Amino acid sequence: MNIATGNQVLTVLGMMSGTSLDGVDAAILRTDGEGVAEPGARLFQPYDRQEREVLRAALAAAPLAAADIPPPAFAAAAAVVDAAHLRAIEALLDQARLARREIDLVGFHGQTVFHAPERRITIQLGDGEALARAAGIDVVWDFRSADIAAGGQGAPLVPAYHRALAVAAGLEPPLALVNIGGVANITWIGKDGELIAFDTGPGNALIDDLVAARAGMRMDEDGRLAAAGHVDDAALARLLAESFFEKRPPKSLDRNDFSIEPVAGLGLEDAAATLAAFTAEALARAARHLPRPPRRWIVCGGGARNPVILRQLAARVPAPATVETAGDHGWREEFVEAEAFAYLAARSLRGLPLTFPGTTGVEKPVLGGRLAMARPGEGARSASA
Helix, strand or coil: CCCCCCCCCEEEEEEECECCCCEEEEEEEEECCCCEEEEEEEEEEECCHHHHHHHHHHHHHHHHHHHCCCCHHHHHHHHHHHHHHHHHHHHHHHHHCCCHHHCCEEEECCEEEEEEHHHCEEEEECCHHHHHHHHCCCEEECCCHHHHHCCCCCCCCCHHHHHHHHHHHCCCCCEEEEEECCEEEEEEECHHHCEEEEEEEECCHHHHHHHHHHHCCCCCHHHHHHHCCCCCHHHHHHHCCCHHHHCCCCCCCCCCCCCCHHHCCCCHHHHHHHHHHHHHHHHHHHHHHCCCCCCEEEEECHHHHCHHHHHHHHHHCCCCCEEEEHHHHCCCHHHHHHHHHHHHHHHHHHCCCCECHHHHCCCCCECCCEEECCCCCCCCCCCCC
């Protein structure tokens, strides 16, 4: 996509850990916050087993935060998040053979542990100011709070970047870009760049929780367990009975808004297959809330690597729409969210809005993000420094 003449192009390192507990996705993007000049190096920095246990403890304790009492588990989890993101920065710079001064900005989302927009609460663990000092690079962080304060859902945040990708690829509207992370969300792009976006239901989180509890596995890699199982229609109906699916957008979810309890009586493979079908059916039902059916559904995120979810979605979307992956368009499907937070960091620095009435339900476009300086008091570092 062409960068607007006169706009400063930044080299931004974006990072996302979000609602999954896999680890940190990190990616470099050159952008002015409107167009995308080019993607750069990327890597995945996994959490180890002990780190995931610390983060799971924070998730379990998160409801206490609603009473403004930070649980002790938060401090330990925040330390894990900060250390893992610093390691990701260092590893990516080493891989790309870049000096820190060659990165203008870091977009740091942090680890979501609690999200309740109806109570005006969203919690992402991670200290952007500490990360900026440790990394020696300015950091934009705290992306969701301004939207929540303005009455929005605080999610999803990636639609602006989804639109930039679609415009750059010359894709004809209407189309849907689907992100399947811990939670799944959809971005509908209409004529003249109209955006509608919302969370659709679970993504990978329930499947991850299932295989962690029963098999000590991090994920159902390549959907192998689900492929070996059969969908239990009764359990699927119980999962889909939630009123959330009939609620009109704007709407967003916490990672723990759904439970694996309805598949508790199934074997591991059948439970995985049923949860994969749940993710796909929830996505397909999102079409009920769109102005026009998408011509194509393009899947990003870790779910794009689960062929069972993809097949289930393709069987459920109305013909003649097609289901494709981000990789089919040359995009880095597992790093779209990390790139998105690089893009949003650049937008934040330029004073451009991150969220819109059609994406989070705010009354007017909202700015977002906080800038943490690597060297406070010295003023903003230029892109050419």
